[in-house]
Amino acid sequence: MQISRAFALAAAGAVLLTTAACGGSDLEDDASDPASSGAAGDKGTVVVGGQDFTESQILAAIYQSLLEDAGYQVQTKLVTTRDVYLPELSKGNVDIVPDYLAGLTDFLNTQKNGPDAEAVSSNDPAATLAALEPLAEEQGISILPPSDATDQNAFFVSQDFAEQNDLSTLSDLAALGEPVKLGAPPDCEGRSDCEGGLTKVYGLDISEIVPLDFASAQVKDAVKNGEVQLGETGTTDGTLEDLGLVLLEDDKGIQPAQNLTPAVNSDFLADNPDLEDTFNKLSEALTTDDLAAMNVQVDLERKKPADVAAQFLEDKGIL
């Protein structure tokens, strides 16, 4: 009796431990899987970090493919916010992150100079990059040349409204001189990249801000059926064309430059200098329209980010 009970306990313990061990080794297999890399050689492990919204997932998948092709073993860790991955990138626990120029600049600037620090990002990518580089360097982060592809806030009208009034820019809309209802999140009021900029920089007459979520189906419906004339979304929103909506160009530059840019741990980059070429090739090829198209594939067609990334790299002749 005693023996059988002891045995049963031991067996139960063993079962639990085995499950645990199996799980553990499975994960390690995943992490160290050399994947479908055709390249020979083992250059060690790279951790790709980033945020977990659609566009960031796709870019992380593109980074992963590029790095695997270059002979690295890649682990991707996507988290909810920049303040989770950035300290890890600084320490080298994360090696490379697809990030946004002004977003990263503002984050590092407020981290260093306090939440009320004056913004050093602007609509000019080169100036923003120049402001970012020293801030990033202090954190042990190197910024590779940004892409022209950019994910900025943007404003859209209906295709019909644009054609009737011959609109292509926000200045054109302001020149109409008509009061405009704007569909945007409530925090839009007064912001220099939203209501504040639209009224002060463009001289737009905004009669009302109708509170509608950024890039939501609701704001698109509201613009389409004329409840509001202007709605807010992002430049990489790929759904607009099919819905009969069109972006107006931010010709006076009220939006900070959110160009896609690889942020790399400086020590890691120093040890792997040839990565710079690899990522420059990507940044040169990537366009805002590519991002918009890939976002649609993941968000609406429910393709997997890895598949979308592989197709993109093939189409562009990068891999």
Place this chain on the structure above:
Amino acid sequence: MALVDGVPQCYVDNDWICTRYWTDYRPELVDASVEHLWITVISVLAGLVVAVPLALVARRNAAVESVVVGATTIIYTIPSLALFSLLLPFTGLSPTTVIIGLALYSLTILVRNVLAGLQGVPEEIREAARGVGYSDTRMLLKVELPLAVPVIVAGLRVATVSTVALATVGSIVSYGGLGNLLLLAVGNQFKAQIFAASVLCVALAGILDLGLLLVQRLVTPWTRHAR
């Protein structure tokens, strides 16, 4: 909306229940479930390994007991997001961050149940054991712990089920098992994925709960016949 041909209708309609999703995303679902399972199992085991000595110390006297029980209860009131963020600078984006957090949470339930189990051993039985010459250690291992098993396993079951649910929060450091899929799906309104990950979470909790019940039946055969 003109979508590319060949997109499954339930993706276009964003249905909650989409069989195509379960086949298309089978590898992701399996990986996430496996990760969820081992994170849960290791966390609860780690919690138990810490809870038993804590309970043994706590039962020495009432003052220590209230400190130990109080401290492990207070841990439970720390929001999980805050706890993981506190651990982040030390353990980084690793499973360790999640496991330490979850093990700490499981202590609240486990310490109380181990303690209650040991305290539930009738005094006559202890005296009988002492009378036939059992040392304290031998009495603990051969008499007290075996008799406490039903109460301890009851605690393990509650701790395990709650850990399965809590483990999803690990997604903030990218080790949330099914929570990773949930978070991504909430982000882009992928209802089929929200549904599938939730169903698997519930199933995992149910399976582990049943498994522990079976283990208890196996190791305490007397509880089936007595009473």
